Amino acid sequence: MDELLQPLIDGDRRALSRAITLVESTRPDHRARAVALIAALPDRQALRIGLSGTPGVGKSTFIEAFGTMLTGQGLRVAVLAVDPSSARSGGSILGDKTRMEMLSRNPMAFIRPTPSSAQLGGVARRTRETIRLCEAAGYDVVLIETVGVGQSETLVAEMCDLFTLLLAPAGGDELQGVKRGIMEMADLILVNKADGDLLATARRTVADYAGALRLLRKRPQDPEGFPKALPVSAATGEGLDKAWAEMQALIEWRRAHGHFDATRAAQARHWFEAELRAGLLARLDQPRARAEIQRLGEAVAAGALAPGAAASELLDWLGHAEEACTGTGAEVE
Amino acid sequence: MDELLQPLIDGDRRALSRAITLVESTRPDHRARAVALIAALPDRQALRIGLSGTPGVGKSTFIEAFGTMLTGQGLRVAVLAVDPSSARSGGSILGDKTRMEMLSRNPMAFIRPTPSSAQLGGVARRTRETIRLCEAAGYDVVLIETVGVGQSETLVAEMCDLFTLLLAPAGGDELQGVKRGIMEMADLILVNKADGDLLATARRTVADYAGALRLLRKRPQDPEGFPKALPVSAATGEGLDKAWAEMQALIEWRRAHGHFDATRAAQARHWFEAELRAGLLARLDQPRARAEIQRLGEAVAAGALAPGAAASELLDWLGHAEEACTGTGAEVE
Numbered sequence: 001m002d003e004l005l006q007p008l009i010d011g012d013r014r015a016l017s018r019a020i021t022l023v024e025s026t027r028p029d030h031r032a033r034a035v036a037l038i039a040a041l042p043d044r045q046a047l048r049i050g051l052s053g054t055p056g057v058g059k060s061t062f063i064e065a066f067g068t069m070l071t072g073q074g075l076r077v078a079v080l081a082v083d084p085s086s087a088r089s090g091g092s093i094l095g096d097k098t099r100m101e102m103l104s105r106n107p108m109a110f111i112r113p114t115p116s117s118a119q120l121g122g123v124a125r126r127t128r129e130t131i132r133l134c135e136a137a138g139y140d141v142v143l144i145e146t147v148g149v150g151q152s153e154t155l156v157a158e159m160c161d162l163f164t165l166l167l168a169p170a171g172g173d174e175l176q177g178v179k180r181g182i183m184e185m186a187d188l189i190l191v192n193k194a195d196g197d198l199l200a201t202a203r204r205t206v207a208d209y210a211g212a213l214r215l216l217r218k219r220p221q222d223p224e225g226f227p228k229a230l231p232v233s234a235a236t237g238e239g240l241d242k243a244w245a246e247m248q249a250l251i252e253w254r255r256a257h258g259h260f261d262a263t264r265a266a267q268a269r270h271w272f273e274a275e276l277r278a279g280l281l282a283r284l285d286q287p288r289a290r291a292e293i294q295r296l297g298e299a300v301a302a303g304a305l306a307p308g309a310a311a312s313e314l315l316d317w318l319g320h321a322e323e324a325c326t327g328t329g330a331e332v333e
Numbered sequence: 334m335d336e337l338l339q340p341l342i343d344g345d346r347r348a349l350s351r352a353i354t355l356v357e358s359t360r361p362d363h364r365a366r367a368v369a370l371i372a373a374l375p376d377r378q379a380l381r382i383g384l385s386g387t388p389g390v391g392k393s394t395f396i397e398a399f400g401t402m403l404t405g406q407g408l409r410v411a412v413l414a415v416d417p418s419s420a421r422s423g424g425s426i427l428g429d430k431t432r433m434e435m436l437s438r439n440p441m442a443f444i445r446p447t448p449s450s451a452q453l454g455g456v457a458r459r460t461r462e463t464i465r466l467c468e469a470a471g472y473d474v475v476l477i478e479t480v481g482v483g484q485s486e487t488l489v490a491e492m493c494d495l496f497t498l499l500l501a502p503a504g505g506d507e508l509q510g511v512k513r514g515i516m517e518m519a520d521l522i523l524v525n526k527a528d529g530d531l532l533a534t535a536r537r538t539v540a541d542y543a544g545a546l547r548l549l550r551k552r553p554q555d556p557e558g559f560p561k562a563l564p565v566s567a568a569t570g571e572g573l574d575k576a577w578a579e580m581q582a583l584i585e586w587r588r589a590h591g592h593f594d595a596t597r598a599a600q601a602r603h604w605f606e607a608e609l610r611a612g613l614l615a616r617l618d619q620p621r622a623r624a625e626i627q628r629l630g631e632a633v634a635a636g637a638l639a640p641g642a643a644a645s646e647l648l649d650w651l652g653h654a655e656e657a658c659t660g661t662g663a664e665v666e
Contacts, residue, residue: 039642129641265634272633275644276626280613280651293609300605301598308462309372311608318613 002037008137009042013110016137020112023129026122038129041136046078047251048131050156051145052182053166058192059145060099062166062234067100067143069240071108075141078110078134079103082127082146082156110139124155125278128271131159157185158267161260162247164188167209169202184216187227187250190243194231202231221259226250283318292317335370341470342375346443349470353445356462359455371462374469379411380584381464383489384478385515386499391525392478393432395499395567400433400476402573404441408474411443411467412436415460415479415489443472457488458611461604464492490518491600494593495580497521500542502535517549520560520583523576527564535564554592559583616651625650 004022007015023034053059067077079100103109112130127144134142144160146152157163165186183189189209194202209229216227228246232239254260283289296314299305305313337355340348356367386392400410412433436442445463460477467475477493479485490496498519516522522542527535542562549560561579565572587593616622629647632638638646 035639035641035645039639041639043636125641132639265636268633268636268640269630272630272640272643273626275641276617276647277614279644279648280617281610283652284609284613293606297602297605300601303376303598303601306368306372306374306465307601307605308368308458308608310605311612312368314609315612319616 002033002040005037005040008133011138016110016133017112019133020126020130023133024126034129038132041132044135044138046131046135046139046142047162047247048142048144048160049247050153050160050163051143051166052153052156052164053145053147053192055147057166057168058234059147059166062190062192062232063143063145064100064103065234065237066240066244067103067109068106069237069244070141071103071106074108076108076110076139077103078112078137078139078142080112080127080130080134080142080144082123082144082152110134110137123152124159124274127156128159153182153185158270161251161254161263162187164190164247166190166192167205169193169198169205170208183212186213187222188243188246189213189227189229190232190239191229192232192234195233195236195238199231206231221254221263223250223253223257289314289318335366335373338370338373341466344471349443349466350445352466353459353463356466357459367462371465374465377468377471379464379468379472379475380495380580381475381477381493382580383486383493383496384476384499385480385486385489385496386478386525387480390499390501391567392480392499395523395525395565396476396478397433397436398567398570399573399577400436400442401439402570402577403474404436404439407441409441409443409472410436411445411470411472411475413445413460413463413467413475413477415456415477415485443467443470456485457492457607460489461492486515486518491603494584494587494596495520497523497576497580499523499525500538502526502531502538503541516545519546520555521576521579522546522560522562523565523572524562525565525567528566528569528571532564539564554587554590554596556583556586556590622647622651 004015004019008019019037022030022037025031025034051059051063053062063079067079070077100111104111131142131144144156146156153163163185165182165188167189169191189206191202191205191209194206206229213227213229230239230243230246232243234240251260254263284293292314296305296310300307300310337348337352341352352370355363355370358364358367384392384396386395396412400412403410433444437444464475464477477489479489486496496518498515498521500522502524522539524535524538524542527539539562546560546562563572563576563579565576567573584593587596617626625647629638629643633640633643
């Protein structure tokens with residue numbers, strides 16, 4: 001049994017941090033250990049909440065306020081970030097702990113900063129595994145935040161029980177260029193900054209989104225009235241309890257109607273298949289394969305070998321022993 | 334030697350059509366035959382011109398007029414389409430030959446309709462191989478058109494010597510929401526419909542794009558003044574000769590400075606690596622692998638097995654013989 005397992009289950013924060021560092025590592029011995037550790041985790045569940053919002057909508061302030069409200073109710077909260085863009089530029093400009101100062105000093109909360117270098121695929125694996133670690137460590141809610149760019153939203157939606165979109169109040173009836181695909185992923189749209197001068201604008205924005213959401217096709221995993229748009233103010237705390245109540249109501253409904261477990265099962269399957277493809281492609285990174293790819297690539301570049309013929313040759317080389325020994329290659333269709 | 338090879342080289346159109354049907358097939362015996370046929374093709378080169386433009390900019394009319402001008406100069410012209418979206422919806426609404434009626438009856442031209450079903454990856458392979466077949470069949474210019482959506486432009490740019498963006502005149506100084514990434518791929522921006530009432534607007538649009546292009550970083554493969562924006566009219570033919578002269582000047586410069594061959598070599602290498610990844614992932618589609626994936630996927634969905642552990646198990650199963658026989662697995666890093 002891994003030495004990290006028991007302290008992790010007992011809620012030791014250092015053990016959790018070390019376990020996350022382990023799943024972030026790409027060293028093969030670390031990877032093997034991480035896979036074994038994850039497989040041995042007890043089956044505790046947290047509510048996995050995805051939160052997307054572009055910079056400027058007040059995501060950090062929202063997490064700070066929302067997280068503090070939850071810990072005030074006796075819930076343990078973990079915050080993870082999926083931010084391939086900041087990962088690419090070498091970590092977020094402000095550290096995640098600086099962004100959420102109050103929550104980071106809260107013993108009921110655990111904030112894991114974005115790792116300093118990662119690719120989207122690596123971020124996905126790391127985040128999925130980190131969620132499992134946080135669940136095993138006894139956290140009740142895992143907030144997975146992402147900036148509203150590229151594919152990271154889809155990625156986060158695929159690992160959450162609930163996907164929340166945080167938006168800023170918008171002038172007029174413009175829908176802030178929110179892509180339809182992202183609207184379709186959202187379970188809850190929260191219009192932040194519904195306070196002070198922006199209150200009226202925020203309410204109008206909520207109405208606009210509510211109207212837009214009604215135009216979307218009803219999804220089987222939604223009770224009547226969902227997806228829903230609500231005003232919140234991270235600054236004053238207004239609306240946060242209502243948002244949390246709606247999240248709980250949605251999840252209760254999904255649990256009662258079998259959608260919660262069905263979604264988790266489908267997500268686990270999807271994760272398995274993604275790991276499978278990544279693992280298979282990793283064979284091309286082996287030193288001997290790399291050398292062969294280099295050799296054939298040069299012949300292709302020189303025009304001495306057609307690209308397709310070179311690929312066939314390398315695949316034969318990779319699979320030769322496999323076919324000879326087990327015959328699996330004979331069934332290629 | 335493949336029975337299609339000699340007639341194909343001799344310029345027999347039916348042989349070319351049959352060879353394209355062969356490369357479009359996914360049957361393993363067809364695939365093997367296609368790989369061998371492509372590998373045996375003589376090293377004839379055509380100028381590969383990519384052409385992107387959203388529906389409504391007059392792409393078909395442009396190809397019809399531009400292609401007819403080229404055949405009038407004694408050049409043989411092939412037209413291919415990369416359109417995964419129409420492929421997904423079961424072929425283009427109007428057949429490609431209907432769209433380009435004059436060119437399709439021209440004995441110097443060859444138009445290959447979009448295949449009725451394909452995925453982006455499949456479209457890429459099919460198009461790359463079809464380009465090679467057209468070159469071997471003696472075509473001087475291969476036009477590869479794509480609609481301006483998603484990743485198809487990147488894909489086409491990666492298989493062309495020259496990438497052209499066809500745009501409509503735009504009111505004001507808006508740049509029609511053309512994505513920066515696509516601007517950066519373009520060698521030539523052609524603003525169509527520069528005739529009649531739209532002439533002044535088209536000229537202003539050309540000036541706007543010329544200004545935008547000047548802001549882009551200079552690429553090593555560009556002579557002074559490129560990328561360039563020009564007005565054209567597919568309807569009147571105005572500007573088509575100038576566009577063709579610019580294309581030739583650009584290609585001459587690239588040939589003289591080694592960029593033409595270097596780009597082709599890099600493209601061939603890229604193609605080889607893409608084929609390699611596709612070929613490797615195809616192993617997961619083998620019947621026995623599918624059955625294993627199904628079995629493990631159910632255990633994962635039921636929560637009996639962690640996704641990562643299941644992936645490891647399947648990769649071991651796939652690679653067991655390989656490792657045992659050749660030891661390649663021992664070097665995984």
